[in-house]
Amino acid sequence: MHHNLLTTYTFLADARRSYHTKSCQNSRTEARSLILEVLETDIVDVTSTIKGVADALAQHLHPGKVKTSKPPKFRSLSIHTSMWKKLYTTVDDAKGIATLINLVAQSCHIDALNLKHFSHIAKSISIDGSQTAEAALEEVNRALDVFRDGFLPSMTGYAYFNTSSAALDLLLRPGVAKNLMMISLPPMEDLQLGAQALVGLAFDVDARQECFRALLENIPKEALNGILDFLTTFKNYAPVMPEACNLSKSLVRCFTDILDVLSATPNGLLHSTRFLNPQDDSGPSAALFNMWKLMTKSFSVILKCTPTWATYFETAEMVVWMRDALIFGRVMLATWRVIEKAANFREATAVRDTRRLSPIGKQMANGLQEVLLELSRWLGLTDEELLHQSFALLTSLLASFNDAWLSPHDETTKKLRRFIDSARQKKDDPRQWNSRLDPTRLLTLEAALDEFEDVVEIVPPPAPAPAPHVAPKANVLPVPTKEKKKEKVQRSLTSLKKPQYIKDRDQQKIQADIVVPTFRKSSTAVVPAKPAVGPFPSSTSGPQFDEASVPQTASSSSDSESESESEDEEQSEMPCKNVSRARMKSATPPFDSIPTSGIFIGQH
DSSP states (O other), X not given: OHHHHHHHHHHOHHHHHHSOSHHHHHHHHHHHHHHHHHHHHHHHHHHHHHHHXXXXXXXXXXXXXXXXXXXXXXXXXXXXXXXXXXXXXHOXXXXXXXXXXXXXXXXXXXXXXXXXXXXXXXXXXXXXXXXXXXXXXXXXXHHHHHHHTXXXXXXXXXXXXXXXXXXXXXXXXXXXXXXXXXXXXXXXXXXXXXXXXXXXXXXTOOSHHHHHHHHHHHSHHHHHHXXXXXXXXXXXXXXXXXXXXXXXXXXXXXXXXHHHHHHOTTTOGGGOHXXXXXXXXXXXXXXXXXXXXXXXHHHHXXXXXXXXXXXXXXXXXXXXXXXXXXXXHHHHHHHHHHHHHHHTTTOTTOOOOSSSOOHHHHHHHHHHHHHHHHHGGGGGBOOHHHHHHHHHHHHHHHHHHHHTTOOOOHHHHHHHHHHHHHHHHTTTOGGXXXXXXXXXXXHHHHHHHHHXXXXXXXXXXOOOOOOOOOOOOTTOOXXXXXXXXXXXXXXXXXXXXXXXXXXXXXXXXXXXXXXXOOOOOOSSOOOOOOOOSSSSOSOOSOOOOOGGGSOOOOOHHHXXXXXXXXXXXXXXXXXXXXXXXXXXXXXXXXGGGSOOSSSBTTOO
């Protein structure tokens, strides 16, 4: 009863007008601090209980992998339900609405928990022995409902009774825009609609993407801080939970919109100097690198954890949002050079080469290295469309590294090489397959990896040194040209005279040893050999010639001429890159012959 009166006295506008003296204002400030402390304690207790139960489950499922000095425990949970309900029914002004937004933002990332995912430890007892894990999680779900049940009515009620200027003043209060951005990103529809109601009233916008643009364009620092806080919370929360599919689904969809708002051509905010504000050391340009780092880390967490999360859901449920995750990955890859350029906007000496990376760009690429490593897990997908999109994203990442003069980490390269070898060795036994990639895509992946290993630097040959000038002597005859030399040789062959000291028998032997090459038009058509039976030719290295079939000439004059011509051709040649060619094995069995029971191969 007392806390209800205290809440009314503190947050109700009529009560504040009735008690407007200085002493009353001081007492209301103290009461407000006390109420906020109690309600924030409820939020901390909920998050602590969730973490304790999740740690206990992880230790039960993976006893050897979880390293902890003490066995994970959780406390029983009890929250102040009546105080929360009274707060929602009492608040009716901008200051009270800002308080509600701040409280809800602290737990907006927590979705309702599925008790089936914690069935292994449902009967575990809390530290004080008053609750089982199942009862504590049921109390968590009830607490989450209490935290949020009045949020949408409070936001829409404020928007209905106030003007756009009042809503703008509310958003400009410290922390309000940041918290609204955080509340707009989780999957709970009531939270998203409540945040959009206030942003829509302040900036006359409706859709989710329009609200993101309005917050980023008009209150950029607060909006970006909200993005950074949400990503930080996600990367710490998602890996410790049995599954976070709904939260991940909302993240990839919202951040696809955010990247479009930032990087789209020509109206993306990153193309605006006014938005980047390079003179401000804490402006948007300075925050972009941190946003990219957290964004790639969050995407890596999704790629890494999805095979584990998939065991709790049917394939059809997973396919829908996993497709959205791959779309987000392609959008992120397509915009990273735009973000790099904007992040370097404050650096006058930053490298602006379209291929060379700046120092910030090299650090941004490290995030993509982790994405590439974790994306290799998705090559074991059984859904053909998702497998195709995963393979396309992986090869696009490799191509981007090649264009930027970067190489994948050795760990990633070795893992992909082992994957290719394993897929080829087990092709005869579909039950042992680790991928549904066909031989053509395996060859494409191998060729993409070869691009980073068979690198030959092309160096032009040095320019020939100029010949020294020598004055011609008076009695030296000019050197005959090539045509004159050939004519002289032919004439000497036809009119060869016998010296007086050579006998007739020796003269006949000399003439018999001289071979004159002749050229004739062949009357037999050359028929190309039939290709080898199979899906691919056995060799793709080009035609080969048998050395025994090449005609040899005994004439010293023709040998010298061919050597001189080959030297001219060799000077014009330059070294080139050698790419290894892998030979294809037998054809792949049809996909429906592969026994699988989940969305990833090997999942049961």
